[in-house]
Amino acid sequence: MTVRALPRRLHAGTWWLWAIGLGAAATATTNPILLALILAVVALVVAARGSAGPGAAFRGYLMLALVVIALRVAFRVVFGGGFAGHVVFTLPRLPLPDWAAGVVIGGPVTAEALLAAFADGMRLATIVVCVGAANTLADPRRLLRSLPRALYDTAAAAIVALSVAPQVIESIGRVRRARRLRGSPGTGLRSVRSLLAPVLEGALGRSLALAAGMESRGYGRLGPAPTRRRRLGTTLGLTGVTLLSIGTFSLVDGALAIPWAIAVVAGGLGAGAGAVAAAGGTVGRTIYRPERWGVEGWLVGASGVAAAVAVWASGWIDPTALAISVQPLSWPALPSLAAAGILAAGIPAWVAPPAPATPDAVVASAREVTAP
């Protein structure tokens, strides 16, 4: 007997953790088979667990990913000289002056060059698709809402900014229509000034009204944490940032042994988390209907992290397996550890509860439409 999970929304953070995990896995490899595997897993989960509405948005990200690959390959074709190997075709070489020595435009284009560019573009495209999937599965505004309390003010500002931008665009349209009523064609430099004055005036008026509204609704009423806690928060925060900088730098540079570098990064992250907790830990603002992680949420997040860890570990064991081999040209290997990790990230397609139908997608609102 199969029991269907009750549709419910997972915590926005779970999906973002999952997607960032897969994205991190993608950054570590140019192996087209692994990248294709990541894309397949993302597409599977979005198809299985995305709600009906924002499918169009995900298609938009897929298109963007294709454009990224095409651009990467096109750039290599134009600037790609200097890759030895099997010549596919030859472009006329553009003669450049002496000061541009080192830049080559045109010349022979090799299969190796094309393949390397394609793999590189595919890596970027995969990251784009991962971000797109996170966007589709969990509205970033929901993520902002569930940020820790210490970051609440920043999140509130970001949410307000997100809602103000469309209003400004709308008011530009309205003023332009009104401008045509006065007989000015609405183009040219002079019309820009006549357009900006009312739009800016309106935006300024709205911001003042908003500030007054937020203040009279108690925004900022529960002040900052007591001084001692705040000092503790600041100290921890600075320590965290310092440790993180040293740690990441030595990961890249090799100044410290890898385990040490990882330990320093972990320490930095811990200090940062402590800082956030210390600054926001007082009794104060509460959150309406906080989103829960739940067991499924942890599984979803963990599966994304597992993919990242597996791919990185696999690279540690055998770095060559993660990179596409172009010189000599050969069929890419399939490292089993990395592949297993990525496949594990497909688990949410079964364990995550289905998304509830959003009324937004169902209710088509017929509001007053004033003009085109």
Add this chain to the structure above:
Amino acid sequence: MIRFDHVSFTYPGAAAPALADVDVAVDEATLCLVVGATGAGKSTLLGTVNGLVPRFTGGTLTGAVTVGGRSTAENRLRDMADLVGMVGQDPAAGFTTETVESELAFTMEQLGMDPGVMRKRVEEALDLLGLAGLRHRRLSDISGGEAQRVAIGSVLAPGPRVLVLDEPTSALDPTAAEEVLAAITRLVHDLAITVLLAEHRLERVIQYADQVVHLGLGGVATSGDPAAMMAISDIAPPVVELARVAGWSPPPLSIRDARRAARHLELPTPPPQPSRDRGETSLEASRLSVTYGSVVALHPLDLDLEAGSITAVMGRNGSGKSSLLWALQGSGRRHRGSVTVSGQETSGLDPAAARRLVGLVPQSPADLLYMETVIAECDQADTESDGVPGTCLGLAERIVGALDTEAHPSDLSEGQKLGLALAIQLTASPPVVLLDEPTRGLDYSAKRRLGAVLCELAGDGRAVVVATHDVEFVAEVADRVIVIAEGEVVADGPTADLVVSSPAFAPQVARILSPAPWLTVRQVAAALGNPT
């Protein structure tokens, strides 16, 4: 509950005080109505209740305002939030979140209320204001009446003792206004909340009020019982005007009481029908339709407008009134159909030529204004329409009276802005004039003035179209009414026939004196032989 103790307030740089020695007390569970002409200081008085004035506006306030024992001088604005809920003139401007449900919770989150309590309160607010069906909707997708109710709900949910509302129904159609007012009276009666409310359209609210504060010239306030205040007020709804004409004292405030009083009123029958010389057809629309994607905003419609007529277009918010006006003007979206003015098609013209055929004053007339001074605005309009210099300013002064020509257009009152925008559009002397919601934010005297201007325009042989919610205004000026619902013409006919036959669109006088087809106080006064 609210105590204004000798409150005087002067805006920074202003010569005269906006409020002068206001000494008024508002008891608990009272619906207190603040009345006064535009610029009398209604919004200023409301703002002092939670400290918005002077903390956000600047200026000097003397005296003391205390709410529930808490003084606004000693408490910050945000510290009054649990006691006073404030909704401004444009509720949508104060929205801080994305959806209806989270907006309702915003204030409670700021107050740090327990999540369990918060959840319950949101559900209660949804029910109390009839918003349950909208809970997941985006705030950008809801109508004006819904936005007003969401704004009230969001300040109401934490359980304040005082609610301050600035013109809550001015942008709403009659039905939506009824809904909002019904919700407010329920709050006063069931939850014993004190409501302080400012409103221009007294005919909508006066019957619900327990107390009236009148702000006169120079910010002098008088307060008292609604009937007593209405007997002496310079601003009165048609029902009170009628009582004055008929000599009823004290004046009735509701239709019910007025009908009882009217049983003894002897009136000749039938009332004189307003007649205006009709010219030939000046605008002809055929098979005109408007669509936005798959939404049909206007179903195919044929329309003839005669020169010298005033036509009112009515219908609820979102019914397609604005779409019709913009499509008639020619620059709006159009699916099919043609509109000709004196034989010339209005769409596809260059803006300057279109202006000479049809003049449109949009819903927010300020969109038309963009210069720094009134005089620069008028000169610009003269250049734009190749008019004789001074044409526009002359028109503007004929419409709104003397204007401070060096003032910034955004500092003008709503009525003056509208008058200036109308003058700018009239500079091109178009034979057809369209106005979208012109009465929004106008007080009775400004509306009377606008009515006179429109009649004058019609007298000059122009065809005038007004899209509006204001039934009293329609009864005064229009000779033809078109009712639109969901983009279809539901009714089209002479004002007298139409507004009397439908209760939602009937003016107060018609409701009081039906079945006799009287529409305005002026008609009754003329019939009784004592013109006001």
